[in-house]
Structure formats: C-alpha cells, structure tokens
Amino acid sequence: AAAATAAAGGAARVTLVEVGRGVGGRAATRRTREDERIMVSHGAPVADFRTEAGKGAAAALLAAGAAREVSTPRRRLVVGADGRVALDGELAGGAAGEQLLVGDPTMNSLCEGLLKLGGGPVDMLFGNLVRDVAPIRAPDAGGVKGWLLRGKHGEDIAECDWLIVSGATLAHPRWTQVYGGAPPLVAAARGLGDASDPRLDVALEKIGKMQAKAVQVAMMVFTGEAAERWASVPFTIAEVRVLFSESDACSILDRLLASSAHTPTLKGSGRRRRGEDRRAAQGGAYRRGRPQHA
Ligand SMILES: Cc1cc2nc3c(=O)[nH]c(=O)nc-3n(C[C@H](O)[C@H](O)[C@H](O)COP(=O)(O)OP(=O)(O)OC[C@H]3O[C@@H](n4cnc5c(N)ncnc54)[C@H](O)[C@@H]3O)c2cc1C
Structure with missing residues (x-):
C-alpha cells in the first residue's frame, strides 16, 4: 500500500487488503493481550534506507515523528568447538551511507508513517484473507x-x-x-x-x-539485571558462526544466553552442563514468546 500511495502520488484511491489486524506484516510489532507492556518488533528490527528516494522517505518519517535514527553496531560471534562464545571482530555495516531508522515508538509506527507519505487516503480492510x-x-x-x-x-x-x-x-x-x-x-x-x-x-x-522453512522464534522480554546484561552487549546485530557440529544437541541460544548471563561482553563462558545453561538463560526471562512461523 505504501508503494501504491507513493506511485499514485495522491492521484489514486488506494485500498489495503490485509488478513492481519494491522499494518506491518512480518515487520509488525507484536503485542499480547495478557500484558500490554510487552511489545516485540517481530520481523525486521530496523529499516535501512540507502537510495536518494529512500533517504527522502526517511527524512519525511523523521519529520513526522514516526521514526528515529539509530546506529546498529554489528559483530561476529563465534561459538567454538569447545562451546565457548567469543566476539570475533566487527562486521562491516550495511552499505556506505546507509541510514537506519526504527519506528517511534514501535515498528508499526514506521509502517503507518510509510502509508501516509503518498499523501492520499488509504482505505484499510483488515481481517480479510484474499x-x-x-x-x-x-x-x-x-x-x-x-x-x-x-x-x-x-x-x-x-x-x-x-x-x-x-x-x-x-x-x-x-x-x-x-x-x-x-x-x-x-x-x-x-x-x-x-x-x-x-x-x-x-x-x-x-x-x-523459493524454499520455505518453518522456523520457531523465541521472543523474550527481560527486566532488571538480566535486561542490563543484554543491553550492555556491544552490538545490536550479530552474525553467529558455529564451529561445532549440529548433531551436538546443545542449542546455540542456550550458549549465547548463558554466556550473556555471566559475562556482559559475551567472552568465553566455557561449557556448562545443559541444565545449568538453561536455568541461567531463563533466570531473568519475564515471558517467553509464542512459536511463530517465518
Ligand atoms: C521472525 C522474523 C524475523 C525477521 N528478522 C528480520 C531481520 O532481522 N532483518 C530483516 O531485514 N528482515 C527480517 N525479517 C523479514 C522481514 O520482516 C520481511 O522480509 C518483510 O517484513 C517482508 O515484507 P513484505 O511486505 O514483502 O511481506 P510481508 O511483511 O509478509 O507482507 C505481506 C502481507 O500480506 C498479508 N497477506 C499474505 N497473504 C494474504 C492473503 N491471502 N490475504 C490477505 N493478506 C495476506 C500478510 O498478512 C502480510 O501482512 C524477519 C521476519 C520474521 C518473520
């Protein structure tokens, strides 16, 4: 719908037909009826603007208060054969001159902001499966x-x-x-x-x-000390390289979370027994997300 409004430049009537309850699709911010404080940006966590036209849209989103600019330090993490997790250098950011925005207050705001950029009205037909x-x-x-x-x-x-x-x-x-x-x-x-x-x-x-693969996504909210540990890691996007074989039943997430719970810099927590890892990982968990399919 955003593309349609932009292409029409306000000269056409645009209708958005969407099976979901709101805009954003896979990039939407999810909420739960059980606790209104919980909001998780479910898909793309940042929007990356590179072209001149894109930067024009970014400026308009910022001016409208629908988004704010962020920097997203990227790092490479290596999970070694011994189970130790180490930071392994800085990843090159995206393209040179990229501008990164997040929605303000949520990614939904950015998506709604995009819809308004074309200037024309958009009729929203939510809850309609085509x-x-x-x-x-x-x-x-x-x-x-x-x-x-x-x-x-x-x-x-x-x-x-x-x-x-x-x-x-x-x-x-x-x-x-x-x-x-x-x-x-x-x-x-x-x-x-x-x-x-x-x-x-x-x-x-x-x-x-295109190959489709069902993926389980764990969405977690942390508070207090556990949240501080997560907030202190020196990156927001990480590429994870795993050197041990996939047949090793211990999950990568267990290792990363357990490492984070013990050392904020995510440097080598060493191998612990599985039960210990899981308890450490869940100690600060406020609520676990529902499984989603990507
Ligand atoms: C868990 C998760 C994590 C992700 N992480 C990242 C990330 O870190 N970085 C990144 O760049 N991208 C990420 N993505 C991908 C990113 O969110 C998507 O690529 C992007 O949102 C796709 O946008 P789209 O408009 O092409 O499609 P969609 O967002 O899928 O929009 C399609 C819309 O059409 C609706 N629809 C589909 N079929 C019908 C129908 N028959 N009738 C009516 N409506 C219908 C859907 O409900 C949906 O709202 C992630 C995605 C998921 C799910």
Missing part, C-alpha cells in the same frame, strides 16, 4: 482492465485497476499446503490466456522455486 484473484476483462480488446479480490467464502472484497502484491504467500506452492487449491496468483495467471504477461510468468516461476 483467496481468489480474478482478472476483469476489458470488453473489446480481450485484455485485463482490473482485478477482483474475493475472500474465503467467495465473497467480493475489493475491485481495483492495479494490484500490488506484497509477500510471496499468494504465489507460493506453500499456499496449497496451508489453504488447499492453486495459489491465487498462479490460478489468475493461468486464466489470463492471450492476455498473459511473460513478466508475470517469470516472477511466478521464481517465487515458486
């Missing part, structure tokens, strides 16, 4: 003049002239496993006949080849 994307034929030319989006019971959700799809869900074979039937964009492309567009076919083929 199950079918049907081309609307131009009466004479045989081409396509628009698109009709239908919901899970076949009901019409919205009709539009142009369709911008974000994420791969509507086009990826995983759709078939989750919802059954062909992915809606693949079905739409098949039905285009002589109005088909080779660029769409190429894009769908590439998306179809």
Whole structure:
C-alpha cells in the first residue's frame, strides 16, 4: 500500500487488503493481550534506507515523528568447538551511507508513517484473507482492465485497476499446503490466456522455486539485571558462526544466553552442563514468546 500511495502520488484511491489486524506484516510489532507492556518488533528490527528516494522517505518519517535514527553496531560471534562464545571482530555495516531508522515508538509506527507519505487516503480492510484473484476483462480488446479480490467464502472484497502484491504467500506452492487449491496468483495467471504477461510468468516461476522453512522464534522480554546484561552487549546485530557440529544437541541460544548471563561482553563462558545453561538463560526471562512461523 505504501508503494501504491507513493506511485499514485495522491492521484489514486488506494485500498489495503490485509488478513492481519494491522499494518506491518512480518515487520509488525507484536503485542499480547495478557500484558500490554510487552511489545516485540517481530520481523525486521530496523529499516535501512540507502537510495536518494529512500533517504527522502526517511527524512519525511523523521519529520513526522514516526521514526528515529539509530546506529546498529554489528559483530561476529563465534561459538567454538569447545562451546565457548567469543566476539570475533566487527562486521562491516550495511552499505556506505546507509541510514537506519526504527519506528517511534514501535515498528508499526514506521509502517503507518510509510502509508501516509503518498499523501492520499488509504482505505484499510483488515481481517480479510484474499483467496481468489480474478482478472476483469476489458470488453473489446480481450485484455485485463482490473482485478477482483474475493475472500474465503467467495465473497467480493475489493475491485481495483492495479494490484500490488506484497509477500510471496499468494504465489507460493506453500499456499496449497496451508489453504488447499492453486495459489491465487498462479490460478489468475493461468486464466489470463492471450492476455498473459511473460513478466508475470517469470516472477511466478521464481517465487515458486523459493524454499520455505518453518522456523520457531523465541521472543523474550527481560527486566532488571538480566535486561542490563543484554543491553550492555556491544552490538545490536550479530552474525553467529558455529564451529561445532549440529548433531551436538546443545542449542546455540542456550550458549549465547548463558554466556550473556555471566559475562556482559559475551567472552568465553566455557561449557556448562545443559541444565545449568538453561536455568541461567531463563533466570531473568519475564515471558517467553509464542512459536511463530517465518
Ligand atoms: C521472525 C522474523 C524475523 C525477521 N528478522 C528480520 C531481520 O532481522 N532483518 C530483516 O531485514 N528482515 C527480517 N525479517 C523479514 C522481514 O520482516 C520481511 O522480509 C518483510 O517484513 C517482508 O515484507 P513484505 O511486505 O514483502 O511481506 P510481508 O511483511 O509478509 O507482507 C505481506 C502481507 O500480506 C498479508 N497477506 C499474505 N497473504 C494474504 C492473503 N491471502 N490475504 C490477505 N493478506 C495476506 C500478510 O498478512 C502480510 O501482512 C524477519 C521476519 C520474521 C518473520
């Protein structure tokens, strides 16, 4: 929707159709009904602006108070064969001249700010799963003049002239496993006949080849002393290299958390027994997050 508002420059009416409860998608800030103090930026923790156009958007987000600038020191961590965790030098930051922003107060604010940059109104249709994307034929030319989006019971959700799809869900074979039937964009492309567009076919083929892997994400909130230890590590983004084999049942997270609980600089905590590691890791945990799929 942000891309649509920017492209339209306020000259078109933009509608956001989203199955979730708010903007942000995988970059959204998650909350829990059980405790309103808990907010976790679930996906991309920072937004990285590099191009001139991007920097223009960054300036507008800062001016609107939707975001603030941050620096994100990056380090490489090595988990050695002996289980020791060591800092191993500084990682080169992103591209030269990159500008890093986080939403203020949450990543959702940044996403909402992006939607407002185009200047035009955006109709938000939350809680709508698009199950079918049907081309609307131009009466004479045989081409396509628009698109009709239908919901899970076949009901019409919205009709539009142009369709911008974000994420791969509507086009990826995983759709078939989750919802059954062909992915809606693949079905739409098949039905285009002589109005088909080779660029769409190429894009769908590439998306179809993307591998999807279920990932468990632990979201944790720390308070007090444990939070201070996490806050004192000299990086916000780490690339972790593991030198021991994956068949070693002890998890990397156990090791990192246990190391952090003992030495703020994450320098070699040494190998401890598994139970000890886990207790140390969870000692300061306020609440563990629910498993999520990426
Ligand atoms: C746990 C996690 C950690 C991550 N960490 C990082 C990181 O550190 N750095 C980084 O750069 N990136 C990270 N990412 C990835 C980043 O969040 C995503 O790449 C980015 O948000 C993708 O944006 P998008 O707009 O392309 O897709 P999405 O954010 O997936 O947006 C697609 C939207 O479409 C909606 N949707 C899908 N199908 C339908 C349908 N049929 N009907 C209606 N709505 C639908 C979805 O609900 C979603 O809101 C992470 C992602 C996850 C999940």
